Amino acid sequence: MKLEKEKQDRREKKKKSKHSSRDREKDSELNGKHKPSSKMKQSDSQSGVSSFSSAVNCEAGAGDTHEDVKVDPDERNDGQQKSGSPEINNNNQEKTRSKSTKQRHNHQERTADEQLCDEDENLRSQSSRDSNQVQADDGPQCESVKMKKKKRVKEEKSPEKHDKNPPSGRKRKKSSSEHDKAEKNKKMKKDGDPEEKKKEKGKKDEESDKWKWWEEGKSSDTQKWSSLEHKGPYFPPEYEPLPDNICFNYDGQPVKLSPVTEEIATFYAKMLDHEYTSKEVFQNNFFCDWREEMTKEERKLIKTLSKCDFSQIHKYFVEKSEERKNMTKEEKQVLKEEASRLMEEYGYCLLDGHREKIGNFKLEPPGLFRGRGEHPKMGKLKKRIQPEDVTINCSQDSKIPAPPAGHRWKRVQHDNTVTWLASWLENIHGRPKYIMLNPSSKLKGEKDWQKYETARRLKMKVDSIRKQYRRDWTSREMKIRQRGVAIYFIDKLALRAGNEKDDESADTVGCCSLRVEHITLHRRLDAQEHVVEFDFLGKDSIRYYNKVPVEKQVFKNLKLFIKHKDPEDDLFDRITTVKLNKTLNESMPGLTAKVFRTFNASTTLQDQLNKLTTEGMTVEEKILSYNRANRAVAILCNHQRAAPKTFERSMQLLQEKIQKKKEQIEEAKKELKEAKKAHKDAPSDKSKKLLEKKEKAVQRLGEQLKKLQLQETDREENKVIALGTSKLNYLDPRISVAWCKKHQVPIEKIYNKTQRDKFAWAIDMTDENFQF
DNA sequence: TCACTAACTTAGGACACAGGGC
DNA sequence: GCCCTGTGTCCTAAGTTAGTGA
Numbered sequence: 139m140k141l142e143k144e145k146q147d148r149r150e151k152k153k154k155s156k157h158s159s160r161d162r163e164k165d166s167e168l169n170g171k172h173k174p175s176s177k178m179k180q181s182d183s184q185s186g187v188s189s190f191s192s193a194v195n196c197e198a199g200a201g202d203t204h205e206d207v208k209v210d211p212d213e214r215n216d217g218q219q220k221s222g223s224p225e226i227n228n229n230n231q232e233k234t235r236s237k238s239t240k241q242r243h244n245h246q247e248r249t250a251d252e253q254l255c256d257e258d259e260n261l262r263s264q265s266s267r268d269s270n271q272v273q274a275d276d277g278p279q280c281e282s283v284k285m286k287k288k289k290r291v292k293e294e295k296s297p298e299k300h301d302k303n304p305p306s307g308r309k310r311k312k313s314s315s316e317h318d319k320a321e322k323n324k325k326m327k328k329d330g331d332p333e334e335k336k337k338e339k340g341k342k343d344e345e346s347d348k349w350k351w352w353e354e355g356k357s358s359d360t361q362k363w364s365s366l367e368h369k370g371p372y373f374p375p376e377y378e379p380l381p382d383n384i385c386f387n388y389d390g391q392p393v394k395l396s397p398v399t400e401e402i403a404t405f406y407a408k409m410l411d412h413e414y415t416s417k418e419v420f421q422n423n424f425f426c427d428w429r430e431e432m433t434k435e436e437r438k439l440i441k442t443l444s445k446c447d448f449s450q451i452h453k454y455f456v457e458k459s460e461e462r463k464n465m466t467k468e469e470k471q472v473l474k475e476e477a478s479r480l481m482e483e484y485g486y487c488l489l490d491g492h493r494e495k496i497g498n499f500k501l502e503p504p505g506l507f508r509g510r511g512e513h514p515k516m517g518k519l520k521k522r523i524q525p526e527d528v529t530i531n532c533s534q535d536s537k538i539p540a541p542p543a544g545h546r547w548k549r550v551q552h553d554n555t556v557t558w559l560a561s562w563l564e565n566i567h568g569r570p571k572y573i574m575l576n577p578s579s580k581l582k583g584e585k586d587w588q589k590y591e592t593a594r595r596l597k598m599k600v601d602s603i604r605k606q607y608r609r610d611w612t613s614r615e616m617k618i619r620q621r622g623v624a625i626y627f628i629d630k631l632a633l634r635a636g637n638e639k640d641d642e643s644a645d646t647v648g649c650c651s652l653r654v655e656h657i658t659l660h661r662r663l664d665a666q667e668h669v670v671e672f673d674f675l676g677k678d679s680i681r682y683y684n685k686v687p688v689e690k691q692v693f694k695n696l697k698l699f700i701k702h703k704d705p706e707d708d709l710f711d712r713i714t715t716v717k718l719n720k721t722l723n724e725s726m727p728g729l730t731a732k733v734f735r736t737f738n739a740s741t742t743l744q745d746q747l748n749k750l751t752t753e754g755m756t757v758e759e760k761i762l763s764y765n766r767a768n769r770a771v772a773i774l775c776n777h778q779r780a781a782p783k784t785f786e787r788s789m790q791l792l793q794e795k796i797q798k799k800k801e802q803i804e805e806a807k808k809e810l811k812e813a814k815k816a817h818k819d820a821p822s823d824k825s826k827k828l829l830e831k832k833e834k835a836v837q838r839l840g841e842q843l844k845k846l847q848l849q850e851t852d853r854e855e856n857k858v859i860a861l862g863t864s865k866l867n868y869l870d871p872r873i874s875v876a877w878c879k880k881h882q883v884p885i886e887k888i889y890n891k892t893q894r895d896k897f898a899w900a901i902d903m904t905d906e907n908f909q910f
Numbered sequence: 911t912c913a914c915t916a917a918c919t920t921a922g923g924a925c926a927c928a929g930g931g932c
Numbered sequence: 933g934c935c936c937t938g939t940g941t942c943c944t945a946a947g948t949t950a951g952t953g954a
Contacts, residue, residue: 463926470927502944510922510945556917564944570916571944585918634920635948643946677947678921716912719949732919732948779922784937791937860922862940867920890940 349492351580352587352899362557362581366532368487368496370539370547371560371573372480373525374503377401384454387447388440399432402519405506407451414508420517424506427519487559487575488536495576496559501528507566511644511679518566527562557581567642577866578895587899590870592728593736594910599726600737604629606725611691617712623695624649624710624718628734631686632774634677635715635731646675649731650715655705659696660685668693682776739771739868744910746770747877760883762848764874769855771864779860792850799843806836866893871900876908 379400385392386403395403406415406424414420425443432440440446465473484499504522509515525545532538534552541547548562558572575581596603603625610622627633627649636648647656656674663669666687676682688696699709715731722729746767751760782788810832817825865874871889875897878885885894885901894901 498943500943508923508945513945558917561916572917574918582919589919637948639947646946648947678923678945680922715948716950730949777921782938788937863921892940 348898349494349580350902351492351584352903356588357584361554363533363554364490365536366487366489366554366559367536368532368539368559369484370530370541371501371528372484372499373501373523373542380404380451380454384450386451387449389445390447393436393439396433396436399428399436401504402428402431403446403448404451404455405504405519407448408455409506410448410452414506414516417516419512419514420506423515423517424519427517431519489575489580492580494579494581497574497576497582499573501562501573502564502571509644511646511675513644514642515566521565523562529561531556531558531560576895578892578898583896583899586896589733589736590740590872592733593740593870596726596729596733596737597741597910599729600629603722603725603729608691611689611695617717619695620699620710620712621718621721623692623699624713625722625731626688626692628731629738630688631672631684632735632738632776633682634735635718637715644675644679646677646679648676648715650710650713650718652709653705654700654703654707654709657696657700657709659693659700661693670696676776680776680778735775736868736870739775739864740870740873740910742771742774743767743869744873747873751877751881753881755881756844757883757887758845758848760881761887762852764877764883764888765852765856765861768861768865768869769859771869772859772861775864775868777860777863778858781857785857789850789853792846792853796843796846796850799839799846803836803839803843806832806839810836865889866896870910871897872904872908873910875900875904876906879904879906 377397379397386395386400387393406428409415421443429437429440481499485496486493487496488494501523502520505520507513507515507518507520525541526548528541528547529549529551530539530547531551531553533554538550558574560573561570563569564571577583577586607622607625607629610618611626613619613622628635634648636651638651639646647653652672652674656672658671658673660669660671661667663671663685668690669685669687670693672682672684672686674682696709699711703709703711719730722731722733747764750763750767755763810829813825813829813832817829874888875885877883878888889897889901
């Protein structure tokens with residue numbers, strides 16, 4: 139509870155801090171534009187800020203120590219550290235600090251631009267160098283923006299074009315869940331089977347039936363479809379009460395719960411094995427929400443979670459899970475067919491006459507919310523979604539999906555400016571959730587393609603943007619300096635934008651929401667100068683830890699940004715993601731912070747592939763090169779995963795295999811030597827054949843060994859890196875397709891079936907000469 | 911300008927299942 | 933035929949961004 143309170147205090151303080159910064163931005167910008175730097179002091183004191191300044195002076199000591207907090211620990215050793223360390227300050231100074239923070243910030247903001255003026259003296263030489271660069275760049279920049287605008291207008295096409303595609307009415311077979319290897323093996327095994335041949339033919343027909351929307355030109359940005367028909371969402375099955383012999387116990391006594399209370403109890407019981415249920419926040423949230431759903435009597439009786447015994451229920455579900463695993467082939471087949479039937483019925487929609495796969499046609503079942511990281515809402519009850527909660531979106535003239543018997547939809551709308559089919563409000567955060575199309579659909583594919591095209595446009599523009607943010611590092615205005623450094627981080631380190639977050643989510647940050655405590659400045663570290671050490675939790679509470687040498691001016695700016703701030707203060711207190719994106723959009727239409735991630739990821743892949751692939755490599759070696767290039771991107775984007783639970787064991791097994799293979803090679807070499815000798819002593823056809831056989835065996839074993847060793851390297855390097863995220867979201871698929879074509883690597887080795895479906899547009903349109 | 915929201919993309923973990931090895 | 937393992941798929945949380953109205 140104390141922690142939460144502290145967190146809340148900090149957030150309130152942060153909010154105030156940003157607000158007061160914004161108020162003063164007006165002043166500082168005016169000053170910057172109309173007044174010489176020497177007058178800025180006057181201007182500020184005239185605006186009545188001086189009274190705050192005296193308040194700050196009263197606590198000059200505290201101010202000094204706060205400044206120390208941001209300094210390199212190496213420097214803290216010079217006697218500055220102790221009074222400034224947050225651990226020491228936290229308890230006894232907390233009240234004073236929270237009272238004075240706003241005042242200190244006011245002082246800081248008043249003096250920030252004054253400091254910049256002083257700094258400018260030191261930086262003048264660099265400024266002049268930068269301004270030369272600006273002049274060289276400004277002209278073409280404006281021109282290109284105009285050109286792009288013109289081009290965009292031209293690209294807008296009439297949505298009516300969809301009407302040219304009559305509804306096909308064809309039904310597709312389910313194919314996306316099939317695995318590549320399975321397909322291949324099946325084909326090999328049953329090559330002569332006429333049934334199989336029929337299936338293969340069906341698949342081929344299906345391939346040729348695929349909607350090549352990318353050949354039809356770009357559709358309207360606002361109107362997403364002309365006609366949309368679907369069956370509505372699939373509702374999860376109703377709750378099945380526990381058998382009578384399974385008891386919930388309270389304080390050692392069996393208690394028969396009402397169905398609603400029992401259902402929620404099962405949510406908790408199912409999770410007992412999980413670490414979640416050991417967390418206090420989870421327990422409290424669960425218990426609180428659970429009690430709300432209880433009957434009066436139950437609430438009166440069940441007052442303490444620790445007296446609740448869910449073990450029988452837990453055991454029951456473990457057994458059920460085992461039973462499911464041990465089902466016979468036939469039983470499993472029945473389930474599979476049922477799933478297939480559901481998919482057929484609910485899994486597709488008809489969009490502009492084309493059958494498109496839906497991404498998530500099943501509504502989320504009720505359960506307990508599992509936030510990631512230290513989420514304050516973990517354990518809360520995710521309620522069952524009723525048809526009355528669901529809004530349906532489809533075209534007016536379509537067959538409106540029927541709600542489950544005895545129910546009504548919340549609303550039926552016909553909005554073709556959005557892509558979703560159904561939506562509802564989830565009860566944890568009160569945010570909308572949607573049923574949308576699968577990534578293989580036209581709507582998603584076209585957007586994806588557009589995303590990579592924007593990133594490619596950035597490639598043309600990035601030099602001038604880089605020059606601009608470098609110029610900003612020496613601006614007279616604090617907010618512009620901060621913006622310049624923030625964009626530099628986003629570009630150089632592929633950081634996310636970092637929106638402000640509410641109190642009701644995990645404390646994670648991105649670039650704009652970085653706090654002073656997330657960086658440490660090292661004037662010198664590991665033989666490198668001006669190193670910034672980042673340590674923070676990013677999206678999904680994944681830790682970002684990186685030590686990066688930065689340019690001297692960035693380092694100086696960072697020192698300035700953290701001056702007079704507490705560890706929990708915003709590093710970039712004068713900027714927001716909205717302002718930052720607005721600036722980026724002015725540099726290039728369509729440019730936002732996240733485009734840099736796509737751009738840098740794709741550029742890295744392209745560069746690495748060019749560097750790491752050489753002719754004469756085997757396919758396996760080329761794949762290793764590809765994975766290494768992919769890995770470089772995943773590292774850049776900080777895509778991490780937990781090491782697989784079986785990692786150590788599987789590596790050990792692989793190493794044993796390698797050892798065994800080496801022994802086999804030794805053995806085979808011996809045999810080869812003997813065969814050579816035998817052939818030399820008594821040459822014959824037989825001995826010659828034997829010799830050749832042995833030579834081939836050695837060669838084959840050598841290849842197998844190499845393959846295993848490559849596998850070992852690949853797996854080791856992939857231990858905690860997730861390649862999938864970047865492959866699916868950041869890497870322009872055309873790079874991979876072109877690379878495969880150029881180096882004769884089967885595309886199946888790089889993309890599985892689902893990925894090939896998603897990137898069908900790229901696979902179809904790209905030739906080997908494509909460069910990002 | 912700001913807070914708030916809708917709509918969409920990006921993300922990692924859980925889990926099912928194919929298929930290789932024995 | 934069974935077991936084990938890695939891969940693919942599903943699930944849904946958690947971001948970003950644009951739009952809106954006060």
